[in-house]
Amino acid sequence: MMMGGSVACADCHGPDGRGGRQQMMMTSFTAPDIRWQTLTAADHGATDEHEEAGAMEHPPYTEATLKRAITQGVNPAGEPLAWPMPQWRMSDEDLNDLIGYLQTLE
Numbered sequence: 001m002m003m004g005g006s007v008a009c010a011d012c013h014g015p016d017g018r019g020g021r022q023q024m025m026m027t028s029f030t031a032p033d034i035r036w037q038t039l040t041a042a043d044h045g046a047t048d049e050h051e052e053a054g055a056m057e058h059p060p061y062t063e064a065t066l067k068r069a070i071t072q073g074v075n076p077a078g079e080p081l082a083w084p085m086p087q088w089r090m091s092d093e094d095l096n097d098l099i100g101y102l103q104t105l106e
Contacts, residue, residue, distance in 0.1 A: 013032070029084060035106070041060060061076055067095050070098070071090070
């Protein structure tokens with residue numbers, strides 16, 4: 001089971017995965033909605049929230065492309081994710097647990 005350290009997904013995206021406006025040090029940013037239903041929607045990446053977060057329009061996520069986003073910092077089109085999304089190092093088991101959790105969020 002994955003345990004959050006000093007920074008975890010919920011710190012920016014919220015416990016419900018819906019994201020929203022966040023304050024970090026001297027700046028603010030919009031964390032996108034990371035619920036599975038949103039990530040895999042045909043129009044994902046085309047919302048005002050994603051444009052504000054610096055995201056570009058891209059194909060919907062799959063489990064494989066979401067794993068790449070989390071570990072390599074790129075969206076399904078291979079473009080870098082917006083700051084401040086970090087690249088995470090985690091085991092395949094933790095990645096699968098995380099994706100399984102995102103799939104339960106409504």
